[in-house]
Amino acid sequence: MDLQAWLSLLDAGEYTIAREVILRGVAAMFALAFLSAFHQVPVLVGEDGLLPAPTFLERLRERGIRGGPTLFHWHRTPYSDRLLRAMCLVGMVLGVATVLGLPQLGPAWTTIPVFAVMWGLYLSIHSIGQVFFGFGWESMLLECGAIVGFLGSDQVAPPLLVLLFLRWMLIRLEFGAGMIKMRGDPAWRNLTAMDHHHQTQPMPGPLSRQAHLMPRWWHRVETLGSHVVQLGAIWLVLLPQPLASIGASLVILTQLFLVVTGNFAWLNWLTIIVAFSAISDPFLRWIVGGPWPDWGLPHGPAADSAAPGVEASPLWWHVLIVLVIAGLVVLSRRPLLNLFSSHQLMNASFNRFHLVNAYGAFGSMTTRRFEVEIEGTQEEDPDAAGEEQWQPYRFRGKPGDVRRRSRQFAPYHLRLDWMMWFLALRPGPEAWFVVFLQKLLAGDPAVRRLLAEDPFDGEPPTALRVRYFAYRYATRAERRETGQWWVRREVRELGRFGPR
Template sequence: MEWTAWFDAPEYEFARQVLQRGIATIYFVAFLSSHNQFPALLGERGLLPVPDFLAGFGRLRRPTLFSWRYSDRLLRAVCWAGMGIAATIVLGLPQLGPPWVPLLAFLALWLLYMSIVNVGQTFYGFGWEMLLLEAGFIVAFLGSDQTPPPRTILILLAWLVFRLEFGAGMIKIRGGREWRDLTALYYHHETQPMPGPLSRQAHLLPKPWHRVEVLGNHFAQLVVPFFLFAPQPLSSVAAGIVIFTQLWLVATGNFAWLNWMAILLAFAAVSDPVVHAVIPAIPLDWHPAAAGTSPDAGAAATGSQAQTAWLVVVLLATVLLVVLSYRPIENLFSHYQLMNASFNRWQLGNTYGAFGTVTKRRIEIAVEGTLDADPDDTADWREYGFRGKPGEVRRIPRQWAPYHLRLDWLMWFLPLRTVHEEWFYAFLAKLLEADRPTLRLLRHDPFDGARPRWVRARSYLYRFATRKEFRATGQRWIRIPLHESIPPLSLPPGG
């Protein structure tokens, strides 16, 4: 229909493919992470059991399939269903049908993962959880190969990138002085939650380069997002800058799927002609439905009715998301800007932001156990090894993102808040029991499945070794003992 030409954006077909398949891939990773970690962290015998959480709050106000009943078996079924649906979208199967099919597939991912997040407590209290939920809901309305991408949905995805980037930029300007005096990157690569294999090299770069990094960050987050709404090719250039800066963060750290989501969402502003100009191997008319056929009159009428119905659904979703944008806009320009907050139970129209202040020192909590009866300093204390957080001083940090190691992330927060967290004492108790699901979350159990008599927590100051120190010792980290954070604990008799 000619009167709907404004609604169609056929020149963004490549963007749609990247958005649908890419975000489905992140959903797959998120469900896989939950399948592997949720039962030990939050399951029936987890550190913060969901049944206890539900019993304490009665029926939750936030929607979740587990409101009526939780079991580890049901949780795993939800994860497997989510991974299965996500895999079909990655393969492009729902996109072959009418637009209702990928719509229902993405809404199913959104509802299934929201069910997990809403009972995930502190282990799911990260901004990228709500980012994935909101992105999954919006991308659901991108349609299928039988319809051109809807322009309003692409604009809303660009608006999501704007909130993500500009919100992070504003929280930094309003936050620690280190962002304003350009010294934040003197510390960040070293003190970030989970360094990657290149984090030390990034930290050891000259300080003038770190100042350039901060200036580049301010430009990318405070100036560039406005150009996502500019005419082509400016919007594609703006998206390219976002993608480039996010790739630098991917290379120098482990922020679960936060950076990958920003990269994928930025493609909402990248048009097919720009893609073809950058990568000539990708043709302008590669979309399988672009050629089309000449339908008969009956099929045309049916198709027209379906297109009208689809237009109405997309416009209703657009109006809903525009209305929900009022609170995020208000928050962006508030002196009391909230970071990573949702204003409704469906986690749509959220506000985002990260690292308003940068930690200047890296304090790590090491967990140790001993088989000795007397837990004094002469005992044979052995340290548990975590998968992602720093421990052994010679070990190269691994690249985990977009996979999310939830226990390791929470361990980073402990010294910033308090070690006397309910979940951490539950974790120590599980180590005393040699609980196998808990031990599987770790990289190394020094007792090979045996029960330690005592466990304790000690704090250390960590910093990256200089090049000279590394050549002399082979250590990538220098660590200095600070104090005993939690004295030796044991199970009660008969425990």
């Protein structure tokens, strides 16, 4: 066998559809992430934000801390909202261009700089995002952005090594989440976790209530099914076809269930996209009605007669891919050890560039739902204001009005609403929340734009009060009788702020 024949083993010509799904899917998630940052980051960490980035960067410099890599360190001013928005616009343009397939039309390498720029821009924003960017799917997006560009354009076959690395990422996502659950809350081991999940998850969706009201045996099946896929079926992606495609399909099915019953930003969609790294073109054609494939086909480009114009990849391309994957394999040591550690870390990065991360969620389940509600009044004497004079500020995604049905926002990310869920778990004087209340008292227009409803139409209140409620879903009988989606009771008042 000559050198070219050996190199052809590193081509995966039967994964051209998977490549397009991954390239376009990850690019779409980047475009949404930049859109979310464009609207929200200036308000949250901007020049006049809740946790201003200039103050954050200056504090890092005073303490001699490098922090995360960011272009704002190199700009003549540490941070500006104008520069932030310009970066988001560039990221959105590159994301949309990839969704349209434009970089894929060029030479093999053209996808690499496109994703490298999106990765670099988003890493710069992430590094100043502070608590508002403390979510596992942020690292997921960055890791995907750093690797999927090496899938190459349409001029070369998809590199097998890159697809295998994406499967390794999928294992860290799924098996890591499964092990976090088994090592964490006993509710996962006794199969009762899903009795509470749909009701207590951070941001329920329109079908979450129906999912919660399903019988207990159904919740046992949900929990058991999660274990079967995350701890068992996920390993099928390392086996030959069709087992790899079957394993990935099971992951996709469970993720689609989570998509329709919750709002986890781009977490589930990105997992689905990465799972396509194990689904071959012949399997996809069979799914849509094609013939049962001949699984004896080799990995080389000749395996896919439906990929015209794809020739054997050149030597320089193989060398580049091997070097990149070798570097990522070296970085995989700590994440691999973490998977099997009794002190497993969840949603952790082992380097400043968010490459080869640890993932996982819901190692600890909450059994009751609490919500923080902010109300304002325009009465001259707030202490004398009756209940009817206190009006609530409504958020876009988090529960508030007991008659309002939850909405679907994912894969768009509502960062303020998510932080309000964390605040309800440990109500206290969070720095960002104190500033948030101060800006509401001042009638700040930027903060109000992040809300669904301002009861005073832009006018500042004379005082605010913060109340703490316990929420649960209305039963079917309660919904028929009252029309309510939620039932709530007040636990206590957390405090009053003002007057002006």
